[in-house]
Amino acid sequence: MWFKPVFYAFVLVLAWSATVLPAAASEGGADHPLVDRHPEAEIDSYSKQGYVEYRQLVGPLGVREGCCDIEEENTPLNRIQGELTRIVYSVPKRLSALELFESHRQSLESASYEILFQCVDSACGEFRDYQMLNGELNVVYGLSYLAARSADGSTHVALAFVPESSSSDSWEYAVDVAESRPLVNRIRVLAPERSVSTPESAPEPLESDVAGSSDHPLFPRHPSASIHHYSSADFEQFRQLLGPIHGKGCCELDLEKTRSTTAEGKLTRILYRLPAAVTRREIMDSYQQSLNDSGYEILFQCEDDACGEYLQFDLLDSEVDPVTGFHYIAAASADGRIRLSIAFPEPNSDAYNEFGLSVLEERDMQNRITVLSPDALKKALDDTGKAVLGGIFFEHDSAALMPSSDQALEQVAAMMERHPELKIYVVGHTDNRGELDYNRELSERRAQAVADRLIGAFNIAQRRLEGFGVASLAPQSTNASEDGQAKNRRVELVAQ
Structure with missing residues (x-):
C-alpha cells in the first residue's frame, strides 16, 4: 500500500474514553475528548458549534467553476447535522505529515473507526480548494487527508495535514469532529390567531x-x-x-x-x-x-x-x-x-x-396627513418659499411612487394650472440612517419620480419642474427619534 505502517513511541490514541487535556491549550480551546493531540502540538484555533451541517470530504475534490465554493456535483461528500468541533494545531517543522497521518490512522482503526477516504496531494483532487471546507487552513503546498466514521455512524472525523513552505519553522494540521444529533429547537413561534397584544x-x-x-x-x-x-x-x-x-x-x-x-x-x-x-x-x-x-x-x-x-x-x-x-x-x-x-x-x-x-x-392606514389644497400650497410658497408635500408615499427603500400619492399630486397639478408662470423645484429629503451618498441618490430619484409623475400623468410642462435630492442635509426635526426621522423623510416644493 502507498502508506507503510509506522510506529512511534508518541502514537496518538483515539478512544471513546479519552479524557486527557493538553498541557498548553490556547485560551478557550481544548482537545476533543475523542482525539488526543501530538505532545508537541499547540492549538492555533478552536471553535465549537452546537448545530451545523458539516460537509465531510470522502473523495477527491472536483474542479470548480466559481471562486467561492467547491464543485459539489463532482465532489463526494457526507453531510452530517449536529455538533462540530474544529481544532487547528501547530507542530514543529521537524515532524512530518506522514508521521502524524499514520499515527492518527492507526489510532482510528484500533478504535474501530471505518476509514472512508485517504489521500495525499494530487490524489485529493483540487486539494487547494479544501480550505473552502475548512476555512481555518491555508492549503497551498500540499495536503494529506483522512476521513473516518465510528462504528455506529454517530461520529465523523476528518484530519487535514497542511505542510508549509520550506522557510517556515512550523506547519498546521486540523481535526474536525462532527457528532450527529437532532436539533434542539429553542425558538418559539406563536400561532397566528394569538392576539399580538398578549x-x-x-x-x-x-x-x-x-x-x-x-x-x-x-x-x-x-x-x-x-x-x-x-x-x-x-x-x-x-x-x-x-x-x-x-x-x-x-x-x-x-x-x-x-x-x-x-x-x-x-x-x-x-x-x-x-x-x-x-x-x-x-x-x-x-x-x-x-x-x-x-x-x-x-x-x-x-x-x-x-x-x-x-x-x-x-x-x-x-x-x-x-x-x-x-x-x-x-x-x-x-x-x-x-x-x-x-x-x-x-x-x-x-x-x-x-x-x-x-x-x-x-391593517388599513389611519390617515393623519393633511393634503394641502392648491390655494394652501401657493400660500406656503409665497410666504416661505417652500411647501411640504404631504401624502406622498414610496415603496420601502425605493423611488417607486405608491398609487395613493396621486391625491396629493392632483393638488399640485391644479395649483400649477392656476398659476402658469410658476416653476418649482421638487426636493427629496431622507433621515440620516444609512450612507449619505446612497441617501442623496435615493432622495434625488424620489424627487424626480414626483416630477415625472406630474409631467406624465398630469400634463405639467417639463420646463416647469426639476428634481433634486439633499438626503439628510436639511432636517425638519431631530433624527434621534423614530418620530423625528419620519418627519425628515419628506418631499418639498420650492419656488424657483
Missing part, C-alpha cells in the same frame, strides 16, 4: 438590547440572542421576497424578474445578534420547524446561490448585509394577515452571528 407572550427586554426595542409578541427570540437594531412603524409598505433576487446594476432590484409581494400595515424589523456557537443552520431549521408547527405557510426558502443575487438583499432590508452567503425564509399566516421574512447572512465575524426578522401585520 403581554405575556413577549419577554422582558435585555440590558444588552438597544434602547426602546422588544421582541415581536408572536415571535420570541432565541435565548442567546440580543437585539442589535430595532424599528417599528404603524404603517409601512413591506416587500416580501418570494423567489430568487434579480438586480439592475448595483443599486436597484429588477422587480419584473424578482418574484415578490407587497403588503401594507404595521412593520417591525429586528436585527438579532447571537454568539458564534449558535449557527445559521440551527436558527433557520428551528424557525422552519416552529413555523410549520404553529400553522404558518412557508412561501419561499433558499440558501446561498439558490437565492439569486443575494448581495442585493440590502435593498429590501438595509440592516441585513449579505457578503459571502445567505439563507432566507418567507412565511405567512393562512389568511395572509401576518407576513414575515427571516434573513441570515453568512457570518462575517468570528465573534458573533446576526440575522434579521421582519414582521408585517396587515
Whole structure:
C-alpha cells in the first residue's frame, strides 16, 4: 500500500474514553475528548458549534467553476447535522505529515473507526480548494487527508495535514469532529390567531438590547440572542421576497424578474445578534420547524446561490448585509394577515452571528396627513418659499411612487394650472440612517419620480419642474427619534 505502517513511541490514541487535556491549550480551546493531540502540538484555533451541517470530504475534490465554493456535483461528500468541533494545531517543522497521518490512522482503526477516504496531494483532487471546507487552513503546498466514521455512524472525523513552505519553522494540521444529533429547537413561534397584544407572550427586554426595542409578541427570540437594531412603524409598505433576487446594476432590484409581494400595515424589523456557537443552520431549521408547527405557510426558502443575487438583499432590508452567503425564509399566516421574512447572512465575524426578522401585520392606514389644497400650497410658497408635500408615499427603500400619492399630486397639478408662470423645484429629503451618498441618490430619484409623475400623468410642462435630492442635509426635526426621522423623510416644493 502507498502508506507503510509506522510506529512511534508518541502514537496518538483515539478512544471513546479519552479524557486527557493538553498541557498548553490556547485560551478557550481544548482537545476533543475523542482525539488526543501530538505532545508537541499547540492549538492555533478552536471553535465549537452546537448545530451545523458539516460537509465531510470522502473523495477527491472536483474542479470548480466559481471562486467561492467547491464543485459539489463532482465532489463526494457526507453531510452530517449536529455538533462540530474544529481544532487547528501547530507542530514543529521537524515532524512530518506522514508521521502524524499514520499515527492518527492507526489510532482510528484500533478504535474501530471505518476509514472512508485517504489521500495525499494530487490524489485529493483540487486539494487547494479544501480550505473552502475548512476555512481555518491555508492549503497551498500540499495536503494529506483522512476521513473516518465510528462504528455506529454517530461520529465523523476528518484530519487535514497542511505542510508549509520550506522557510517556515512550523506547519498546521486540523481535526474536525462532527457528532450527529437532532436539533434542539429553542425558538418559539406563536400561532397566528394569538392576539399580538398578549403581554405575556413577549419577554422582558435585555440590558444588552438597544434602547426602546422588544421582541415581536408572536415571535420570541432565541435565548442567546440580543437585539442589535430595532424599528417599528404603524404603517409601512413591506416587500416580501418570494423567489430568487434579480438586480439592475448595483443599486436597484429588477422587480419584473424578482418574484415578490407587497403588503401594507404595521412593520417591525429586528436585527438579532447571537454568539458564534449558535449557527445559521440551527436558527433557520428551528424557525422552519416552529413555523410549520404553529400553522404558518412557508412561501419561499433558499440558501446561498439558490437565492439569486443575494448581495442585493440590502435593498429590501438595509440592516441585513449579505457578503459571502445567505439563507432566507418567507412565511405567512393562512389568511395572509401576518407576513414575515427571516434573513441570515453568512457570518462575517468570528465573534458573533446576526440575522434579521421582519414582521408585517396587515391593517388599513389611519390617515393623519393633511393634503394641502392648491390655494394652501401657493400660500406656503409665497410666504416661505417652500411647501411640504404631504401624502406622498414610496415603496420601502425605493423611488417607486405608491398609487395613493396621486391625491396629493392632483393638488399640485391644479395649483400649477392656476398659476402658469410658476416653476418649482421638487426636493427629496431622507433621515440620516444609512450612507449619505446612497441617501442623496435615493432622495434625488424620489424627487424626480414626483416630477415625472406630474409631467406624465398630469400634463405639467417639463420646463416647469426639476428634481433634486439633499438626503439628510436639511432636517425638519431631530433624527434621534423614530418620530423625528419620519418627519425628515419628506418631499418639498420650492419656488424657483
